[in-house]
Every structure is written in C-alpha cells, then in structure tokens.
Amino acid sequence: MAGSTDIDAEVLVCGGGMAGTVAAIAAARAGADTLLVERWGFLGGSATAAAVGQFVGWETEAGRQVIQGTAEEVVRRLERHGASGGHTRFTMSTGHAMDQVSYDPEALKLVLDEMAAEAGVRVLFHATIADVRASGQRIEAVSVQTKAGVLTIHPRVVIDASGDLDVLERAGATFLPLAADEAPQPATMMFRFGPIDFPRFDALSTAERQELARQGVESGALARAALHQSRIPGTHDGWFNISRVSLDATDPFALSAGEMEGRRQAFSAATFLRAHVPGCEDGRLVTLAAQLGIRESRRVQGDYLLTADDLRAQRRFPDAIAVAAYPMDIHPAKGAGLSFETLGGDRAYEIPFRCLIPKGFDNVLVAGRGISATHGAHASVRVMPTTMAIGQAAGTAAAMVVAGNAGTRAVSPGLLRERLRAADAFLTA
Ligand SMILES: Cc1cc2nc3c(=O)[nH]c(=O)nc-3n(C[C@H](O)[C@H](O)[C@H](O)COP(=O)(O)OP(=O)(O)OC[C@H]3O[C@@H](n4cnc5c(N)ncnc54)[C@H](O)[C@@H]3O)c2cc1C
Structure with missing residues (x-):
C-alpha cells in the first residue's frame, strides 16, 4: 500500500x-x-x-409486518417523493400471494x-x-x-x-x-419495458400468464417461465425480471460474459412481450439495468x-x-x-x-x-x-x-x- x-x-x-x-x-x-x-x-x-x-x-403469509425500522423509513421517504405507492399485494406466477413495495x-x-x-x-x-x-x-x-x-x-x-x-x-x-x-442462484438482467396497457396486462389470469410464459420458454424467447414485472410508480412502464444467467459472479470473465448474455436475453424477451402478450403491443425495451443482478x-x-x-x-x-x-x-x-x-x-x-x-x-x-x-x-x-x-x-x-x-x-x-x-x-x- x-x-x-x-x-x-x-x-x-x-x-x-x-x-x-x-x-x-x-x-x-x-x-x-x-x-x-x-x-x-x-x-x-x-x-x-x-x-x-x-x-x-x-410480512408473514398471514399479513403481519415483521420488517420495520430503517427499512420502513425508506418506504415512507419514497412515498413522500411520490416514488412508491407503499405496501401492496400481488400474486406470483406460482400462484402465491405476496406483499410488495414497488419503487x-x-x-x-x-x-x-x-x-x-x-x-x-x-x-x-x-x-x-x-x-x-x-x-x-x-x-x-x-x-x-x-x-x-x-x-x-x-x-x-x-x-x-x-x-x-x-x-x-x-x-x-x-x-x-x-x-x-446445489449451484448459486442465477443472475438476471432487469429491463424497463413500456408503455404497457396495464388494465389489459393485469387482467390476464395466472393460468393465461403461465401459458404465455410456457410458450415463451418453448420458443427459446424467454429463459424464465414467468412474465414477472413491477410497475414503476407514476409511469406506464414495468421492470421485468424474466432473464436468467447462471454464473460464478466472482469470476471476472464469467461476469463479463454474463452481462452480455443478460442483455441478449432482455432484448429477446422484450420482442416476445411485444409480439405475444396482451397490453404489451406498443411497448419497447426502454432501459437495461446498469448491471446484471446477482442473487x-x-x-x-x-x-x-x-x-x-x-x-x-x-x-x-x-x-x-x-x-x-x-x-x-x-x-x-x-x-x-x-x-x-x-x-x-x-x-x-x-x-x-x-x-x-x-x-x-x-x-x-x-x-x-x-x-x-x-x-x-x-x-x-x-x-x-x-x-x-x-x-x-x-x-x-x-x-x-x-x-x-x-x-x-x-x-x-x-x-x-x-x-x-x-x-x-x-x-x-
Ligand atoms: C434479479 C434480482 C431480483 C431480485 N428480486 C427481488 C425482489 O423482488 N425483492 C427483493 O426484496 N429482493 C429481490 N432480490 C434480492 C435483493 O435485491 C438482493 O439480495 C439485495 O439487494 C442484496 O443487498 P446487499 O446490500 O446485500 O448487496 P448488493 O445489493 O449486492 O450490494 C453490494 C454493494 O457493494 C458494492 N460493491 C460490490 N463489490 C464492490 C467492490 N469490490 N468495491 C466497492 N463496492 C463494491 C456494489 O456496487 C453494491 O452497491 C433480487 C435480486 C436480484 C439479483
């Protein structure tokens, strides 16, 4: 030094x-x-x-909030900035109901x-x-x-x-x-996609989403069998979490290749959304996350x-x-x-x-x-x-x-x- x-x-x-x-x-x-x-x-x-x-x-599945403290303070401050609608619930592609704070x-x-x-x-x-x-x-x-x-x-x-x-x-x-x-959980390249006609997108049933995602995987357009996204408060766009890259994130060359693969998958998924998913016809990939997300x-x-x-x-x-x-x-x-x-x-x-x-x-x-x-x-x-x-x-x-x-x-x-x-x-x- x-x-x-x-x-x-x-x-x-x-x-x-x-x-x-x-x-x-x-x-x-x-x-x-x-x-x-x-x-x-x-x-x-x-x-x-x-x-x-x-x-x-x-929260617990029964709806008791067990995480509070500074984490909750972050949510309150986001709400004051108009950057979050606070605590809500949504249903996963697996059919599980879950609490969520979009931001x-x-x-x-x-x-x-x-x-x-x-x-x-x-x-x-x-x-x-x-x-x-x-x-x-x-x-x-x-x-x-x-x-x-x-x-x-x-x-x-x-x-x-x-x-x-x-x-x-x-x-x-x-x-x-x-x-x-066991293997490390895969990484994901998040991407912002929009505009989405949310009334139509949200009206899709769990079974319809699962079927669309299955078709996406079968055709090679999607790496993950889900249409999972979180809507960006105050916009008609969502962050999609539907790519999947398996890698050792501590290996710098594997990480570099993973960033490229994540981008490729994100563009492929966006093309699929636009072509096949109700509510997504007018959307496009707006932004890629700055980095691959490491789980x-x-x-x-x-x-x-x-x-x-x-x-x-x-x-x-x-x-x-x-x-x-x-x-x-x-x-x-x-x-x-x-x-x-x-x-x-x-x-x-x-x-x-x-x-x-x-x-x-x-x-x-x-x-x-x-x-x-x-x-x-x-x-x-x-x-x-x-x-x-x-x-x-x-x-x-x-x-x-x-x-x-x-x-x-x-x-x-x-x-x-x-x-x-x-x-x-x-x-x-
Ligand atoms: C794709 C994806 C989807 C997820 N979905 C959800 C979800 O829906 N909801 C949820 O709550 N959680 C979700 N998670 C999990 C959650 O986001 C992460 O586990 C959590 O954010 C990890 O936080 P952290 O602070 O421990 O680590 P990180 O967020 O990884 O932060 C580490 C920090 O250290 C910095 N850093 C790293 N190396 C160095 C270095 N050498 N020198 C200097 N700085 C360095 C990084 O830049 C970063 O800021 C998801 C994760 C991923 C990847």
Whole structure:
C-alpha cells in the first residue's frame, strides 16, 4: 500500500447496497464516525444498479409486518417523493400471494443520498476495494482504488456489505461451500419495458400468464417461465425480471460474459412481450439495468450457520437481531422454473447476531446477502427488507464495538436488541 493516501474511520462500510447503506446510517446515527465506500456513483446496489424495482418479504403469509425500522423509513421517504405507492399485494406466477413495495430506482438513489447525508455518513463513491491488510483477528487497513489513486483506510470496525464479500475474500476469510446438488442462484438482467396497457396486462389470469410464459420458454424467447414485472410508480412502464444467467459472479470473465448474455436475453424477451402478450403491443425495451443482478455468490462461515431447518422450525435465538418471513425462493441454475417454499400462516424466523460475525475475525461484521446462511436459508434472507434489517443491526453493533473499545463478540446481545428496538426494529417472531 506504499504511495497511497491514508485516512482513519471508526466504522468503515464497504459496499453501498441496501444493507451497507442502512448499516452506515445506523452506525452514524449511533455516533460513530462512519465512512461508506461504493464502487458506483450512487447507493442502493441491486436495488438501483440492478433495478430490482420492488421490495418483497415484509410480512408473514398471514399479513403481519415483521420488517420495520430503517427499512420502513425508506418506504415512507419514497412515498413522500411520490416514488412508491407503499405496501401492496400481488400474486406470483406460482400462484402465491405476496406483499410488495414497488419503487422508482432513480428516486431511491436520492432518498438514500438524503438519509446518508442527514445521518452524517461520509460517502466515497467510485471507490473499488483493492487490497486488505489483516493481522491476527483484525482487519487493519482496506485500500480502495479511486480517481486520485489508492486511498488506504484504517478502520476500527469493518462492515463487509459488498454482496460478494470482496473485503473478506482479500482478508483470507472462509466461505461456505455449496453441496454437490446445489449451484448459486442465477443472475438476471432487469429491463424497463413500456408503455404497457396495464388494465389489459393485469387482467390476464395466472393460468393465461403461465401459458404465455410456457410458450415463451418453448420458443427459446424467454429463459424464465414467468412474465414477472413491477410497475414503476407514476409511469406506464414495468421492470421485468424474466432473464436468467447462471454464473460464478466472482469470476471476472464469467461476469463479463454474463452481462452480455443478460442483455441478449432482455432484448429477446422484450420482442416476445411485444409480439405475444396482451397490453404489451406498443411497448419497447426502454432501459437495461446498469448491471446484471446477482442473487448469490459468497456466503461467509460465521459463528452461527443459519439453516433451512432453522427457518422451518422457527428456531429462537437469544441474540436475534432481525425477524423475517420471506419464503425460501430458489431460482434454479438450470431450467426455467422456481422452487418456492413458504413458511405458512403467521410463521416468521429469527436471525442471530452470530451469523454476522465471520469466523477468525474480531473487528469485522457482514451485512446483507453474504451472512452465514446455507444455500436454502440464504434463499429467504437475501430479499431487501431483510438485508436492510440485517444492515441496521450491523451498523448499530459496529458503533457499540467502537464505543466499547472491544471486539464484535463483546457486544451484549441484550443491549444490541434494546438499541434496535429503540430504533423501531421489530424483534418478536
Ligand atoms: C434479479 C434480482 C431480483 C431480485 N428480486 C427481488 C425482489 O423482488 N425483492 C427483493 O426484496 N429482493 C429481490 N432480490 C434480492 C435483493 O435485491 C438482493 O439480495 C439485495 O439487494 C442484496 O443487498 P446487499 O446490500 O446485500 O448487496 P448488493 O445489493 O449486492 O450490494 C453490494 C454493494 O457493494 C458494492 N460493491 C460490490 N463489490 C464492490 C467492490 N469490490 N468495491 C466497492 N463496492 C463494491 C456494489 O456496487 C453494491 O452497491 C433480487 C435480486 C436480484 C439479483
């Protein structure tokens, strides 16, 4: 790291997706000097760069809202900007009813800017993780590549919220292997399509949609057997989530080829929509997402490994830092279908703080889709309301680590839960 500029930060958050941004806001609100580094020029990660367009997984199937706190604050602020209609319900291609908050990704960028600035987060855009120096159980320095060259940050606590866990990879952490019968969930190139005659499009029955999607897959025009989209509030356009690219997102050449394949599939799907789907005759592909959306890559080995059985059994934990209820939603790496296992009724599960603590490190936390969870549990944890709840816990805990001048394992679970509740987080499964 010779020749670089050096700066200090009490809490360094790497990656400004929904988890990292909420983590940085929570740490700064709790009084820590917080630096958030992000490779793009805006916050939101998959929510904005990959244009996912809807937050799902707020409620149990029975309709009890279990994700609140800062995640809900994001929704309220989007509503004030006219960029979301708030909580609604829709029916999936599988026939499952689900809660949903659609939003305009462009306005979300603004909302996250405002929230980070108001909290006092120092935000560094166009900064890519380059190198990490670890010593014993600690990360001592993280260097990022910027327009001005290499900047080396000396943090007290690091939150790896980079999705792919690039910081922990460079620090030599251990990641969870996939079982022989598992593969990472495929990526998707989201695309904006419109104008759509929504009264006609929405009038299609589930059976009609399934039949159209089946024809699309059979003809080779669609990679996913669904016509899934989320309407962009205030427009006649929707973000379509119907492409599918299987890859190892941590392999730079595979990722490059995947971006191209995602674009090819998006244009193919748009041509199919226009030609065959009622309500889409006058539409065209308006925009591609800025990047391929990555559902799954590295998952860290943490102090506790959350499993699908923990979710099914609604296992309780004394150090629970979030409650979630989203189904285990697996897009298979091969084929056009979906595996969707709901928890049922009013059932929800808990996520223990130990899932955020990587084995072998004492000043690092993980926020977002890379926490310590099996492939099956990750398939539920990965949705954005849950990653925001995890982010809020990670940021709050990081500020406690700074204040207590001890390691992450010295954080009192009881006190952490008290602080989270005081900040409107929901913790009763
Ligand atoms: C196609 C698709 C559809 C989905 N559909 C839904 C849905 O309908 N509803 C829902 O709630 N969830 C959905 N999900 C899941 C959800 O969007 C993601 O799991 C979630 O957004 C992950 O958030 P995160 O903050 O953990 O990670 P990410 O969003 O991946 O954020 C990571 C951040 O780190 C930055 N970063 C990465 N590497 C580096 C680096 N080396 N240096 C600097 N910065 C870096 C990235 O730019 C990004 O901002 C979907 C996901 C995909 C891909």
